[in-house]
Amino acid sequence: xxxxxxxxxxxxxxxxxxxxxxxxxxxxxxxxxxxxxxxxxxxxxxxxxxxxxxxxxxxxxxxxxxxxxxxxxxxxxxxxxxxxxxxxxxxxxxxxxxxxxxxxxxxxxxxxxxxxxxxxxxxxxxxxxxxxxxxxxxxxxxxxxxxxxxxxxxxx
Ligand code: FES
Ligand code: FES
Numbered sequence: 001x002x003x004x005x006x007x008x009x010x011x012x013x014x015x016x017x018x019x020x021x022x023x024x025x026x027x028x029x030x031x032x033x034x035x036x037x038x039x040x041x042x043x044x045x046x047x048x049x050x051x052x053x054x055x056x057x058x059x060x061x062x063x064x065x066x067x068x069x070x071x072x073x074x075x076x077x078x079x080x081x082x083x084x085x086x087x088x089x090x091x092x093x094x095x096x097x098x099x100x101x102x103x104x105x106x107x108x109x110x111x112x113x114x115x116x117x118x119x120x121x122x123x124x125x126x127x128x129x130x131x132x133x134x135x136x137x138x139x140x141x142x143x144x145x146x147x148x149x150x151x152x153x154x155x156x
Contacts, residue, residue, distance in 0.1 A: 005066045007032065008076030018064035023047045025063045026073060034074040034104050038133070045132030048105035049073050055112040057131075074104035077111055086149040087111055094145040098136035106132050110146045118150055 004013040007030065014029045023040075026032045026049070038046035040059050047058040050072040051065070077085035087110045090096070097103040106129060113120055113128040120128065125146045126139075134142065 001064065003063050003067050005068060006070040008072055009080070014063075016063050019062045021059055022049070022061040022063045022066060022071070023058035026058060026071075032073055032075055036101050036104055038101065038105075043133070044102070045105040045109060045129075046102055048108045048132065050108060050112055053112065053115065055109045072108070072111075074107050077107060085111055087114060087146060090145040090149040091142075094141045094148070096137065096142045096145040102132060102134040102136075106134070106142055110149070113146065114149055120147065122147055 001016065001018050002013055003016055003018075003025070004011065006012070007026075012030060014025055016025050016029060023035060023037055026035050027037075035049055035058055036046040037059060038044035042057045042060045045057065048055050049058045050056075051061070052069050077088060079085075084092075085107070087107055091103065091107065096106070109129055109132050110125075113125065117124060122143055125143050129142065129146070
C-alpha cells in the first residue's frame with residue numbers, strides 16, 4: 001500500500017504493509033534513524049514521535065494511521081537553518097543525555113509539552129515525561145532541562 005505523509009515538514013511516500021510499524025518504516029524504509037527502539041512494546045518511550053503534534057509511541061502505530069498526517073521525529077525539532085530546539089539546547093546545557101538511547105524520545109515528548117505549556121512546572125514535566133524511561137540519568141537533569149528550556153532559549 002502506498003502511504004503518503006508529511007515527515008519533518010517534507011512530503012514522503014512509501015510502499016509498506018498497512019500494519020507495518022511506523023517505527024520500522026521510519027528507520028528502515030525512510031532511513032530516518034533518530035527515533036530509537038527500546039522495548040518495542042509501548043513501555044519505554046524511546047520511539048516517541050509526534051503525529052499531528054501529539055506524542056505517540058511509533059512502535060505501536062501501524063503506518064496506515066499516518067496516511068495524510070504530519071509526523072515529526074527528533075530530526076525535525078531543530079529549525080531548518082539548524083538552530084536547536086530550546087529543549088535540545090537545554091539538554092546540552094544540563095547534561096540531560098548520557099548513553100543517549102532514550103534522548104530522542106524525551107526530546108520529542110518534551111517538545112510536545114512545551115508547545116502547549118511553555119513554562120511547565122516540575123510536576124507537569126514529570127507527568128508529561130512519565131511514559132519515557134531512562135536508566136542512566138536519574139531523571140533530575142532531564143527535568144531540569146525541560147523546566148529551563150524556555151530560559152535557555154531566552155538567553156540564546
Ligand atoms: S520502543 Fe516504543 S515504547 Fe519502547
Ligand atoms: S541516557 Fe541512557 S537511558 Fe537515558
